Amino acid sequence: MNSNPGFSWILLMAWRDTRKNLGRLLLFISSIILGIAALVAINSFGDNLRNDIENEAKELLGADFEIGGRQQPSPVIKAILDSLEGLSVRTAHEISFASMILLPKSQATRLVNVRALEGDFPFYGDIETKPSAANKNFRKSKKALIDKTVLLQFNAVWGDPIKIGNATFTIEGELEKAPGQNNIASTVAPKVYIPMRYLKETDLVKKGSRLVYRYYFEFKPGVDPEKISDLIKDRLRKEDYGLETVASQKEDLGDAFSFLTRFLNLVAFVALLLGCVGVSSAVQIYLKEKLNTVAVLRCLGAKGNQTFWIYLLQILGMGLVGSVLGAIVGSFIQVILPEVLKDFLPLEVSYSVSWPAIFQGILIGVSIAALFALIPLLSVRKISPLRTLRASFEEGNLHRDPIRWLVYLLVVGFVYGFSYIQIRSLQESLYFTLFIVFSFFLLGGAARLLMWLVRRYFPVSWNYVWRQGLANLYRPNNQTLILIVSIGLGTALMSTLYFIQSLLLSQVSLSDRDNQPNMILFDIQSDQIESVAELTRESKLPVLQELPIVAMRLAEFKGKTRTELLNDSILDLPRDVLNREYRVTYRDTLDINEKLVEGKLGKAITSPKDTIYVSVSQDHARRMKAKVGDVIVFNVQGAIVKTVIGSIRKLDLTRFRTSFTFLFPSGVLEKAPQFHVLITRVNSDRQSAEFQQKLIREFPNISVVDISLVLKTAEEILDEVSFVIRFMALFSILTGLIVLVGSVMISKFQRIQESVLLRTLGANRRQIVYITLLEYFFLGSLAALTGIALSLIATWALAVYSFDVTFSPDLTPVIYIYLIITGLTMSIGMLNTRSILNKPPLEVLRNEVA
Numbered sequence: 001m002n003s004n005p006g007f008s009w010i011l012l013m014a015w016r017d018t019r020k021n022l023g024r025l026l027l028f029i030s031s032i033i034l035g036i037a038a039l040v041a042i043n044s045f046g047d048n049l050r051n052d053i054e055n056e057a058k059e060l061l062g063a064d065f066e067i068g069g070r071q072q073p074s075p076v077i078k079a080i081l082d083s084l085e086g087l088s089v090r091t092a093h094e095i096s097f098a099s100m101i102l103l104p105k106s107q108a109t110r111l112v113n114v115r116a117l118e119g120d121f122p123f124y125g126d127i128e129t130k131p132s133a134a135n136k137n138f139r140k141s142k143k144a145l146i147d148k149t150v151l152l153q154f155n156a157v158w159g160d161p162i163k164i165g166n167a168t169f170t171i172e173g174e175l176e177k178a179p180g181q182n183n184i185a186s187t188v189a190p191k192v193y194i195p196m197r198y199l200k201e202t203d204l205v206k207k208g209s210r211l212v213y214r215y216y217f218e219f220k221p222g223v224d225p226e227k228i229s230d231l232i233k234d235r236l237r238k239e240d241y242g243l244e245t246v247a248s249q250k251e252d253l254g255d256a257f258s259f260l261t262r263f264l265n266l267v268a269f270v271a272l273l274l275g276c277v278g279v280s281s282a283v284q285i286y287l288k289e290k291l292n293t294v295a296v297l298r299c300l301g302a303k304g305n306q307t308f309w310i311y312l313l314q315i316l317g318m319g320l321v322g323s324v325l326g327a328i329v330g331s332f333i334q335v336i337l338p339e340v341l342k343d344f345l346p347l348e349v350s351y352s353v354s355w356p357a358i359f360q361g362i363l364i365g366v367s368i369a370a371l372f373a374l375i376p377l378l379s380v381r382k383i384s385p386l387r388t389l390r391a392s393f394e395e396g397n398l399h400r401d402p403i404r405w406l407v408y409l410l411v412v413g414f415v416y417g418f419s420y421i422q423i424r425s426l427q428e429s430l431y432f433t434l435f436i437v438f439s440f441f442l443l444g445g446a447a448r449l450l451m452w453l454v455r456r457y458f459p460v461s462w463n464y465v466w467r468q469g470l471a472n473l474y475r476p477n478n479q480t481l482i483l484i485v486s487i488g489l490g491t492a493l494m495s496t497l498y499f500i501q502s503l504l505l506s507q508v509s510l511s512d513r514d515n516q517p518n519m520i521l522f523d524i525q526s527d528q529i530e531s532v533a534e535l536t537r538e539s540k541l542p543v544l545q546e547l548p549i550v551a552m553r554l555a556e557f558k559g560k561t562r563t564e565l566l567n568d569s570i571l572d573l574p575r576d577v578l579n580r581e582y583r584v585t586y587r588d589t590l591d592i593n594e595k596l597v598e599g600k601l602g603k604a605i606t607s608p609k610d611t612i613y614v615s616v617s618q619d620h621a622r623r624m625k626a627k628v629g630d631v632i633v634f635n636v637q638g639a640i641v642k643t644v645i646g647s648i649r650k651l652d653l654t655r656f657r658t659s660f661t662f663l664f665p666s667g668v669l670e671k672a673p674q675f676h677v678l679i680t681r682v683n684s685d686r687q688s689a690e691f692q693q694k695l696i697r698e699f700p701n702i703s704v705v706d707i708s709l710v711l712k713t714a715e716e717i718l719d720e721v722s723f724v725i726r727f728m729a730l731f732s733i734l735t736g737l738i739v740l741v742g743s744v745m746i747s748k749f750q751r752i753q754e755s756v757l758l759r760t761l762g763a764n765r766r767q768i769v770y771i772t773l774l775e776y777f778f779l780g781s782l783a784a785l786t787g788i789a790l791s792l793i794a795t796w797a798l799a800v801y802s803f804d805v806t807f808s809p810d811l812t813p814v815i816y817i818y819l820i821i822t823g824l825t826m827s828i829g830m831l832n833t834r835s836i837l838n839k840p841p842l843e844v845l846r847n848e849v850a
Contacts, residue, residue, distance in 0.1 A: 010306055014313040017293075021286070029318035029369065031279060031738045035272025036326025036365040038731040041333035042268055043357035045341075046261035048334070049349050057250045062122025062179035063092070063216035064225050069241035070212055070581055077239050080232055081215055087223050092119025092216040093196060099204055100703050101150075101192060102163040102696050108154040109692040110190070111703055112147070114164060114204075118196035122179045123218040127193070134158075134173025139195050143172035147190035162192070165202030165700040169194055204701050209523065238563055240553065240579055262422035264724075267493075269418060271731040272364070273436065274489050276372040277482070278738065283315060284376035284482075294383045304381035311380055315373040316366060323365025327358045340727050364418070371414060374407045412437060435797075439489060439790055446786040447484040450778070465767050468758070469774025483825070484783040490735070491787025491821050492794065498817075499795040499809045517544045517657065517679045518707035519688065521695070524676040528699055535698065536680055539691045545679040547585045547658055550669045554578060555640060556633035557624070577624045582634070586664040590649070593657040599628040599647030605667030613646025615663040621648050636672050682706075737824075772829055780825030784818045 053060070065084070073081060085091055096115045102108075117139070129135045129145055138145050144162055151157070151174050160171050175191055199205060219225060225245045236243055244252075287294075294307045331353055338349040378401060415436055420429040451474040459466065473480050524532050526548075533543050554562055558571070562578050565571065588604050590596065602613030616626055626632075630645045643664075651659045658677055682688040692704050758768055792809065799807040 010309050011313065013297075014310045014317070017290075017310065018314050018317065029279065029315075029322040030325075031275035031735060032272060032319070032322045032365055032369055033275075033326040033329060034731045034735045034738070035268060035275045036323050036361045037330035037333055038268030038271055039265060039364065040327045040330025040354075040357050040361035041337060042261055042264045043360060044331060044334040044354035045337040045349065046258065047354040047357055048352055049261075049345075050258075051352075052349055053250055053253045056125075057246045057253075059122070059125030060179055060253065061244060061246055061249045062124055064123070064219045064223075064246060065217040065228065066214060066244040067217075067236065067241055068212060068214040068244070069236075069239070070210070071240065073213065073241075074239050076235060077241055080235065084215075084217050084228070087219055087228070088217045089220055090120055090123055090218040092117065092121035092123075094118070094121065094214040094216070095196065095199060095205070096212045096214070097204065097210060098703050099164060099202075100692070100696050100700070101146075102693070102700075103154050103156055104161050104163060104168075105156065106154050107693050108689070109696055109704070110150055110153070111705060112150065112190045112192045114202075115191055115193050116196045116199040117193055119216070121216045123216070125179055127175065127179070128177040129173040129175055131158075131173055138172040138193060142167075142169055142195070142198055144169040145173055145175045145191075145193040146171050147192065148174040148176055150190045150192075163696075163700070164192070164194065165204040167198055167201040167203075169198070202700075206525065206701065209701075237566060237579070240581075242579075262424075265422045268731060269422070270436075270489075270493055271735045272368065273415070274486060275735045275738070276368050277440075277486050277489065278735075279315075279319075279369050280372040280375055283311075283373045287311065287376055287380060291383060294380055298383060304383065307383065308377060308380045311377055312370070312373070315377065316370055319366045319369030319373075320362070322369065323362040326365060327361045330361060331358065340724055368414060371407065371411050375404065375411075378404050378407065435794065439492060440485065442790055443485045443488040443783075443786055444481060446488070446782060447481040450484070450782055451478070451480055464763075465770045466774065468767075468771045470778070472771070472775040473778060480779060483779045484786065487780065487783035487821060487825060488787035488790065491784050491817065492790040495788050495791030495814075495817055496794045496798075498813065499791060500798060502810050502813075503795065503799055503808070517681050519680050519682050519691075520658070520705045520707075521678040521680070521702055522549075522675070522705070523701060523703050524678060524699075525701070526674060526676065528702070529676045529678070532676075532678055532695070532699060532702065535694060536678065536691075539687075539694065541680045541682060541687075541691060543678060543680060545591075545658065545677075547587075547677045548669070548674045549583050549585055549677055550636065550664075550672045550674045552582050552584065552634045552636040552641075553580075554582070554632065555635040556631075557626075558630060571625065573624055577620075582661055584662045584664055584669075585658070585660050586666050586669045588666050591657055593652040593659065594649045594663075595652070597648050597650050599645070601663075602646045602665040604665050610667075612641065612643040612668055613665065614643045615647040615649050616645055617659070617661050618648050618650045620661045621645075636669065639672070641668065737828075769830070773826055776826045776829030777822060779829075780822035781818070783825070784821035787821070788814055788817060 058064070067077075067081070067084075069077070094115055094117050096113055098111060099114045100109050101112050101114075103110075127135045127145070130148075134145060137143065144164070146156070146162060151171075156162075156171065158171055158173055162169050162171055175193065178191060178193075205211065219228075226247055229243055229245050229248075233243060290311070297307050298304070334354075335351055338345065338351075382401075412433060416429055416433040419432045420426065423429050423432065454470050455474045459470070462470075472478060521532065521536075529546065533546060536543050554577075556562065557565060557573075560568065560571075565573055565578050566575065588601070590601065596615075597618055599615075600613075601615055605612060614632070616624075621627070626645055628645050628648060632643050632645065634641045634643065649663070658679065682691060688706055692706075695702060695704065758771070763771075795809055796807045
């Protein structure tokens with residue numbers, strides 16, 4: 001042999017060894033295929049979605065320019081609108097608001113989003129309807145388009161009457177999709193379109209009504225919407241109006257859906273990490289069988305680094321093959337994603353091959369497979385030629401190898417870098433990385449603890465089958481570490497997803513407990529409140545809460561005007577904090593869903609010289625960076641009111657009660673323009689329907705929120721979200737199964753040798769089956785229990801720090817999760833030994849040697 005063989009010899013040796021062991025190498029590298037497939041599918045979907053948003057942004061907005069606000073146009077806004085009309089080919093006007101509708105035919109009522117439309121909006125794209133002509137025909141007379149979900153709910157058909165306020169319309173057709181609308185939005189607030197000229201007949205536009213005004217423009221050729229935006233956006237902001245252009249629509253939608261794809265990428269990345277654990281462990285088992293081969297090569301003159309490169313080239317080649325296969329699979333999977341996510345999308349996503357996503361997936365796959373394979377591969381450099389003479393020769397302490405620690409740092413750095421690209425937050429990426437590292441340490445520690453306990457406290461007095469089954473947990477070439485880490489990580493991911501879903505659903509269902517309010521009436525005028533309360537009592541319903549609501553806006557905070565605060569880059573307050581219209585109430589006591597966390601509640605105001613102490617909710621205080629003692633000046637519909645933050649309250653949002661950002665003391669707002677809210681409880685759907693029918697007939701301007709419908713909608717949304725997450729988690733489950741099967745199959749030769757020796761020594765078929773079952777029972781049990789414990793830790797952290805809800809998971813399904821994982825592990829383990837149970841030991845050995 002050449003004393004200094006070159007790279008061509010290394011490549012030749014790698015190819016020869018790969019060809020001989022191709023089946024094993026393909027098996028363990030297949031564990032990364034699904035992880036890469038998931039990443040490529042999501043990134044390809046994201047690229048196609050961004051391209052479609054870019055191409056269809058005008059159809060999504062429906063116009064070149066949109067201006068909107070929550071109050072009637074001021075003289076400044078009117079002047080801006082007039083100037084824009086001169087630059088436009090077409091204009092349209094829309095007023096939208098929440099209102100109850102009545103379907104006289106079935107006497108059914110429903111809270112909807114009414115949109116009164118004037119003009120030919122949308123200018124780009126269409127309002128999609130059935131029949132298609134309804135889009136144009138409803139504008140010509142007293143007709144309406146109604147969302148298809150409402151028609152289905154109440155068995156209504158085209159031509160039926162519909163009552164909105166005091167006006168009755170005819171249903172011209174069903175609304176399937178409007179510009180920018182998705183299925184989730186239509187479930188929460190179904191839309192009803194009516195012609196603007198009939199809005200006054202509804203008698204729903206009154207002082208205090210919560211209206212949204214929108215104005216749409218299609219500009220003449222040559223007019224640049226972005227230049228117009230730059231010229232007028234500051235003036236609009238001062239008047240509490242906003243604007244939307246095609247460019248800003250693209251940016252907003254792109255940001256929203258890039259967040260979705262980044263989140264799904266993290267879920268897919270967990271699957272890829274799980275697969276790489278399989279790569280690392282499989283390489284370790286594979287190399288143990290190659291130690292004698294490496295020692296022989298060393299005897300023939302090969303250096304440790306050269307043998308290292310032989311097997312590294314194998315892994316890189318298999319990593320490339322696995323990544324390419326994963327990219328191909330991912331390119332096909334992306335066809336399914338638009339169907340899975342259709343309820344969240346405002347447009348249909350097209351399909352095209354995304355080469356950047358494919359190349360990125362291949363690069364990530366090869367890189368991470370090589371990184372994880374390096375950990376066991378480094379030991380090849382230390383193999384001594386003496387191993388050919390002494391099989392028990394010790395190579396020294398590999399844990400002191402500085403390169404090994406460098407590889408560990410590179411793996412952690414890769415995980416952190418990838419998570420940062422997805423999350424775009426240094427702190428949150430660090431938390432994600434630390435939790436992944438903690439998960440590996442916990443699962444690995446549990447595996448090593450099991451091996452140490454069994455070895456240290458070996459039950460020598462137990463019978464033969466138990467002794468052999470437990471000894472398999474720590475014998476050479478044991479699978480304890482790899483199986484507990486891979487199965488445990490997969491169990492942790494699935495359990496966490498389940499616990500979070502059930503936790504959120506339980507928080508929603510708390511609002512429907514016995515004796516909790518479940519119906520709210522709002523937009524009640526001051527001269528109606530007594531009559532509405534009387535009607536409620538006549539219907540044998542309790543008046544549980546009745547509150548006045550006053551609308552106001554922030555004028556000054558921390559000594560700066562709202563305009564100054566909008567331009568303050570140092571304080572950097574969220575725009576919705578500064579621009580929103582606050583709806584507050586006044587009282588001198590806390591409600592049952594409120595708790596003081598700082599300061600004291602303000603006392604009733606009896607003199608104009610008294611300081612007005614207001615209370616702010618804890619969440620809002622955090623968002624607006626407010627503390628007790630800060631001065632806030634409000635504009636109460638023209639009147640300037642100076643206040644001081646006297647206390648901070650924590651709100652319990654699991655109770656169905658009215659929650660207010662700011663709470664005023666009595667003696668300040670009693671004479672301000674206001675409307676009222678009344679809260680009650682109904683005991684059945686029939687009682688709810690009868691009461692709403694009476695209410696709408698006498699007070700058509702009042703809107704009703706039925707909590708049972710809200711809960712149903714919330715559960716539907718959570719079901720949709722959890723389905724998407726479960727779909728992505730499926731990649732982790734399948735990867736975990738591949739890792740499990742691969743790990744068992746790669747160590748099959750060792751298991752066959754042990755089983756043959758046991759049979760040669762007199763063990764029968766039943767004993768070998770029991771020994772195998774016991775080994776995989778302990779492995780599956782510890783992996784499942786450790787994974788469940790890890791998921792409980794993750795759920796607690798998410799519940800407390802992300803969702804701010806009480807941590808009280810339903811532990812009943814833990815039993816089923818444990819049984820499924822343990823049973824699956826035992827089944828796969830048994831499949832591995834089935835081929836040797838019915839054959840003589842000599843035949844098995846001959847076949848394996850051949």
